[in-house]
Amino acid sequence: MDEKNQNKPVSIRRVEVMRYITPLREGGSLPAIIEADDGFQYVLKFRGAGQGEKALIAELIGGEIARTLGLKVPELVFAELDEAFGRIEADQEIQDLLKFSVGLNLGLHYLSGAITFDPAACQVDPLLASKIVWLDCLLTNVDRTARNTNMLMWHRELWLIDHGASLYFHHTWHNWEEQATRPFMAIKDHVLLKDANELGKVDVLFKEILTRETIENVVDLIPGSWLEDPSIDESPLERKRVYKEFLNRRIASSEIFVKAAENAREALI
Known part of the structure; x- marks a missing residue:
């Protein structure tokens, strides 16, 4: 890694969640694939799930340290979730998750076909x-x-x-x-x-x-x-x-x- 870039301040983009596509039910915290306002799809980790913000903090720190070390990690973004999403979801479990996750969540760029x-x-x-x-x-x-x-x-x-x-x-x-x-x-x-x-x-x-x-x-x-x-x-x-x-x-x-x-x-x- 270029030594000049080692200590360069890291920045994380912010996006807004525009469309909830599908839950990934194999995960205990019920992450989901969403589409953001930048046109890309992300795997969204919800602040209202399981271990809450602690899991997002670990995801953020772990992912960005891995990237700093030259390992391949999908881009992380802060994803803003509007309260309106929880009102239109039919599944009660997902509706509750969305309701408790209003605000800033964490997304990982969806690696389609991986x-x-x-x-x-x-x-x-x-x-x-x-x-x-x-x-x-x-x-x-x-x-x-x-x-x-x-x-x-x-x-x-x-x-x-x-x-x-x-x-x-x-x-x-x-x-x-x-x-x-x-x-x-x-x-x-x-x-x-x-x-x-x-x-x-x-x-x-x-x-x-x-x-x-x-x-x-x-x-x-x-x-x-x-x-x-x-x-x-x-x-x-x-x-x-x-x-x-x-x-x-x-x-x-x-x-x-x-x-x-x-x-x-x-x-x-």
Whole structure:
């Protein structure tokens, strides 16, 4: 990656949802394909679903860190949903979801024609596998298993999707300092772990890219409305500070999660 662009502030486009096309019922949070005012289709992740704004924050941070590291991720957009959509939907479950998701949601560019990554049919280069495993260790992403790879093949390239299950520290919040330096033991179930034999090389490369400024630029993308939680004492600004510090501490102590991943890989082969 061009060093001059590494710390360039990231920007996310804003679109308005114009048409609800179809729900994607294989997802527990019931995302949907929508059409926006820019003429493109997106997979929309709703703030009113499942884990709410926390899943959108994890999706946003995970996706933009992955992109910064040179991995392929569909474009992320902030998608404004008008309250009128909930009034015309016949399905009560979807109507409720739309009603509780009025405002700013998150969309991923819809990769039309993409197919789910099949580890039995597709061989992944060890360097690429190592990059993805390192990323998921950093993000504590529990959702990249053989059962649910959250990767797509599109135009013969591997694309990463759905980072909403990452950063699970923010579901408990109070002990984030301890969690920041823990090994990521769930990596033993990662679909690409067996091929990830270049973790040491990737660790050096990625720690050079993910500077404190880079992390600050990504975390500052989080809309303030997603950080308003009456159950948490910290202000939105303080919560952004915690996300930044969590990620920076995790990067600084990456040898811990790299060693755990290498040990887990050795147990597989």
